[in-house]
Amino acid sequence: MKITAIKTYLMHAAPPETGGWSARNWLFVKVETDEGIYGIGEASGWPRVVETAIHDMTPLMIGEEPFHIEKLWNKMQVAIMGHGMTGIVGGGAMTGIEMALWDIKGKALGQPVWNLLGGKMRDKVRIYAHAHEKERARELLDRGYNAIKTGGIKNCVESVEAIRKEVGPEIDLMVDVHGPPWLTTRDAIALGRALEDYDLLFYEDPVAPENIEAIARVSDAVDIPIAAGERHAGIWGVKELIEREIIDVVQPDTGRAGGLSQMKKIAAMAEAHYCSMAPHDGSLGPVAEMAAVHLMATLPNFLILEHLEDDVPQRYEVMTGQPEIVDGHIIVPDTPGLGIDIVEEAIAKYPSSGNIGIPDDSYDYQYIQARQGRALWLSEQETPPPEYRPGQIF
Numbered sequence: 246m247k248i249t250a251i252k253t254y255l256m257h258a259a260p261p262e263t264g265g266w267s268a269r270n271w272l273f274v275k276v277e278t279d280e281g282i283y284g285i286g287e288a289s290g291w292p293r294v295v296e297t298a299i300h301d302m303t304p305l306m307i308g309e310e311p312f313h314i315e316k317l318w319n320k321m322q323v324a325i326m327g328h329g330m331t332g333i334v335g336g337g338a339m340t341g342i343e344m345a346l347w348d349i350k351g352k353a354l355g356q357p358v359w360n361l362l363g364g365k366m367r368d369k370v371r372i373y374a375h376a377h378e379k380e381r382a383r384e385l386l387d388r389g390y391n392a393i394k395t396g397g398i399k400n401c402v403e404s405v406e407a408i409r410k411e412v413g414p415e416i417d418l419m420v421d422v423h424g425p426p427w428l429t430t431r432d433a434i435a436l437g438r439a440l441e442d443y444d445l446l447f448y449e450d451p452v453a454p455e456n457i458e459a460i461a462r463v464s465d466a467v468d469i470p471i472a473a474g475e476r477h478a479g480i481w482g483v484k485e486l487i488e489r490e491i492i493d494v495v496q497p498d499t500g501r502a503g504g505l506s507q508m509k510k511i512a513a514m515a516e517a518h519y520c521s522m523a524p525h526d527g528s529l530g531p532v533a534e535m536a537a538v539h540l541m542a543t544l545p546n547f548l549i550l551e552h553l554e555d556d557v558p559q560r561y562e563v564m565t566g567q568p569e570i571v572d573g574h575i576i577v578p579d580t581p582g583l584g585i586d587i588v589e590e591a592i593a594k595y596p597s598s599g600n601i602g603i604p605d606d607s608y609d610y611q612y613i614q615a616r617q618g619r620a621l622w623l624s625e626q627e628t629p630p631p632e633y634r635p636g637q638i639f
């Protein structure tokens with residue numbers, strides 16, 4: 246079997262005019278072969294740029310045998326080294342192609358991808374959904390979820406407190422600060438300490454990922470499991486976080502971590518350090534999610550998978566083989582390959598748009614001082630906080 250073509254499908258994946266989130270795009274990849282079998286993958290990591298990277302790499306892949314996944318991954322890695330360190334663009338491009346190769350192999354052998362990756366540890370993969378208000382948290386519980394993530398800085402402690410009171414002690418709660426570049430490390434520590442009383446499953450991206458010493462400081466100072474890794478690519482991207490035991494939960498993004506083989510290797514590194522894996526999925530479409538389900542089915546140290554409950558309607562239009570969700574879990578499918586296909590006509594209805602975040606006007610891009618930061622997340626505590634004025638130094 247030989248690879249004959251690689252095609253890409255870029256689409257807009259958010260409601261129009263919805264602020265910063267409206268820039269989300271999904272990029273799907275189809276690798277075709279001379280035997281009529283094709284594989285589907287998904288790539289993130291700046292989808293429009295990654296699409297160009299995939300087109301650049303396509304000539305390398307034409308004529309190659311798609312089963313030799315490790316060899317082809319290394320061929321791509323060597324081919325792009327002149328562009329500098331492998332970041333999320335290179336990681337995304339390699340991911341989209343590599344994921345499709347696993348799909349081809351599974352279809353050709355009549356086996357689900359989880360069986361090629363080591364076999365099943367579990368028949369269903371636990372997922373969590375997102376809530377910022379207690380009413381939404383209650384709704385998710387009623388749908389069968391028993392793990393909920395909230396996020397952001399503003400009124401964070403109050404939101405967590407309200408949700409914890411609503412859902413009770415048995416439900417897993419997580420907080421994602423999304424590592425904004427303007428948040429100081431000391432503020433991230435203060436927020437983490439304020440969250441210690443709420444029995445969180447993890448405290449995610451407390452600081453921006455570029456400075457590893459900052460997250461190490463948070464990890465040393467805060468008594469909550471620390472999660473990070475969604476903005477890194479490859480085994481080298483998270484190596485130090487894992488080997489220095491800075492994080493307790495590693496969160497590779499299944500669309501840009503480098504591919505399923507890279508994620509399996511990251512999981513093995515993490516396992517050696519008693520660190521679990523909870524892949525990021527927030528910016529991803531349904532193909533990468535299903536690929537994550539196959540891989541997570543095989544891992545001893547899988548923790549939980551992010552899932553966008555109530556995502557845009559096009560999520561359910563653009564892929565066949567939708568996930569079967571039962572009581573807060575995705576059932577691991579038995580169909581060969583990834584068990585999915587893309588619907589090209591549906592994708593064509595949503596032309597690519599945006600592709601970078603557009604923060605709304607109330608967003609503060611500047612570094613904030615500790616008292617000001619605490620004013621944001623403790624706004625109804627006993628001591629009234631100073632009035633929040635962007636950019637002002639107290």
Ligand SMILES: [Mg+2]
Pocket residue numbers: 421423449450475525
């Ligand atoms: Mg996150």
